Every structure is written in C-alpha cells, then in structure tokens.
Amino acid sequence: MPKSSSKSSARKRRNINFPLKPCMMTTWQRWGTDTTNLKFVPGSTRIRKSEPAGFANPAGAGGLRKECTMIKKIFVMTVAVLVMASLAMAKDIGGVSLPDSLAAGKSSLLLNGAGLRKKLFIKVYAGGLYLVQKNKDPKKVIAADEPMAIRMHFIYDGVSSKKLIAAWNEGFENGTGGNIAPVKEKIDTFNSFFKEEAKKGDIYDIIYVPGQGISVHIKEKLMGVIKGLDFKKAVFAIWLGEKPADKGLRKGMLGE
Incomplete structure (x- = not known):
C-alpha cells in the first residue's frame, strides 16, 4: 500500500x-x-x-x-x-390535596388542620383552617384579630347556589347563637357572592386580614370584601363555634 x-x-x-x-x-x-x-x-x-x-x-x-x-x-x-x-407541602383529605400554607395579605399562613364536610355520609368538600400560628383553642381562633383563612376544596359535584346560601344562613344562625341582627346586612352581601353552582374541583378561599376584612375568592377570583371584626367572628364560628357545620370537620381543623 x-x-x-x-x-x-x-x-x-x-x-x-x-x-x-x-x-x-x-x-x-x-x-x-x-x-x-x-x-x-x-x-x-x-x-x-x-x-x-x-x-x-x-x-x-x-x-x-x-x-x-x-x-x-x-x-x-x-x-x-x-x-x-x-x-x-400538601395534606391529602378525601382524595384532594390542601396546601401546607396560604397567603393572607402580607402574611403567610400555616395549615392548622383539615377535615371533611359531610352531609348524610356524602363528602361535600375538604376544608382547611390556616393560621399564623397553630392553635387548638376554637374560642381564641374565632376572637383573634389576626390573619387567617378557610379553604374549601369541593369533592361533590353540583352544590347549587340555593343550597350553598341555605347552608351559610344555617351556619350564621348557629354560629351567632341566633343573634344575626348585628351582621344581617353583611350576611346578605356575603351570600350574594355565591351565585354559581359549586362543582367538583372548585376551590373557595375565605380570608381575613385585619383592617381589611373578610375576602371571598372563588376559583382564584375575588368576589368581594366585607369589613369588620364582628363579621369575621361570625364567619369563623360557622366551622369552629359550639354548633359547627360539621363536628368532624371542626375537630380536623383544630388538629385534634
């Protein structure tokens, strides 16, 4: 070669x-x-x-x-x-995940506890209570003028607006011990935010920020804000009062 x-x-x-x-x-x-x-x-x-x-x-x-x-x-x-x-970073409740934290204004809230809202053995939604610091005392949580929130992640598909408002009215009645007169106008405004049917996967956030009030967020959309610590107490008493919407959910939210 x-x-x-x-x-x-x-x-x-x-x-x-x-x-x-x-x-x-x-x-x-x-x-x-x-x-x-x-x-x-x-x-x-x-x-x-x-x-x-x-x-x-x-x-x-x-x-x-x-x-x-x-x-x-x-x-x-x-x-x-x-x-x-x-x-x-997430807590699984009834097949859905609730985040470990939520934002309330400039504050970061921690998941205090969570549970299921049931109606006649039907899972309606997974609910979580978010606080600045964990607390198992329902009276202190209701009375506190500090950032906090409730998250509702719907599991049941198809809760009508009428049923939602009826549930809110019953909750306010029980939470205030029947004394709804001082916050009646605010309750009516609150109810007006729930015009649509709640579907499976929908997320409702009810957030309280001192000095601003209660804000309602449905599927990340701000529906409105209602001022007043008195109304904040009435709202959180729905879940944490002596006659809660669901005793099992109350227990779960308090981390018991």
Whole structure:
C-alpha cells in the first residue's frame, strides 16, 4: 500500500470523535485530546490509552469513578428530598390535596388542620383552617384579630347556589347563637357572592386580614370584601363555634 494512503488512514483514525457522557470519560480525555496511543481492549468496546512510563496511575484518573459515583449519590439524594418536600407541602383529605400554607395579605399562613364536610355520609368538600400560628383553642381562633383563612376544596359535584346560601344562613344562625341582627346586612352581601353552582374541583378561599376584612375568592377570583371584626367572628364560628357545620370537620381543623 502506498505510504501516503497509510498516513491518510492514520490521520482519519486520529480524528475519530467518540461522543461520551461526562461520567463515562476515559483517562485519555483527562490527559488531553491526543489520540495517538489509543487502543481497543480485546473483547470489549471500551477504549483505553496506553499509559506512558511512570504514569501508571495519573492524577485524577483513579478518582473519576469515585467522582461519578458521588454525582449519582447527590442526584438520588436530591430527588428524595424533593419528593419528601412535595409530600410535606400538601395534606391529602378525601382524595384532594390542601396546601401546607396560604397567603393572607402580607402574611403567610400555616395549615392548622383539615377535615371533611359531610352531609348524610356524602363528602361535600375538604376544608382547611390556616393560621399564623397553630392553635387548638376554637374560642381564641374565632376572637383573634389576626390573619387567617378557610379553604374549601369541593369533592361533590353540583352544590347549587340555593343550597350553598341555605347552608351559610344555617351556619350564621348557629354560629351567632341566633343573634344575626348585628351582621344581617353583611350576611346578605356575603351570600350574594355565591351565585354559581359549586362543582367538583372548585376551590373557595375565605380570608381575613385585619383592617381589611373578610375576602371571598372563588376559583382564584375575588368576589368581594366585607369589613369588620364582628363579621369575621361570625364567619369563623360557622366551622369552629359550639354548633359547627360539621363536628368532624371542626375537630380536623383544630388538629385534634
């Protein structure tokens, strides 16, 4: 074979590119891109570089496998932490997830507790109570002039506006001990926010911020705001009063 052809073939062999993943780098990649001493290991698809005299264990070559193992361990640990964090950030109630926290104005509220609102053994919604600090005393929660919220995540599909308003009126009646006169106008305004049927998956947030009042959010849409600590007390007494809408839900919201 002509020498020029042999040299050309050698150059082509030297210019071969081997696309390898970072953690599959061979020793020759650590040393540089010179492929002069590359050779195939018999019976294997791996490529090895002949080690120069006195360079049987070059710096960094022996630690490559350790480096890759460490990277894999870090990756697995990161995934595990993220999974645990995602589980910690939500509480599963009746097949729906309630977040671990909610925003109320500039305050961040923590999930105090959660439970199910049932009607004749039918799961209507999952409810969560959110407070600045966890509290198991219902009277203190009702009376407190501090940020707090109730989240309702509907499980039952199709609660009519009429049934919602009837439930609110019953709740206000029980929560105030029958003394609804001082907040009657505010109750009427509150009821006017619930004109649509509640469907499965709908989320209602009732949020109280001192100095601003009670705000009602339906599917992330602000329906309106009603001022007054007196009305705030009447609203939270629906779930936490002596005659709550659902005793099991009250117990769950208080973290009992």
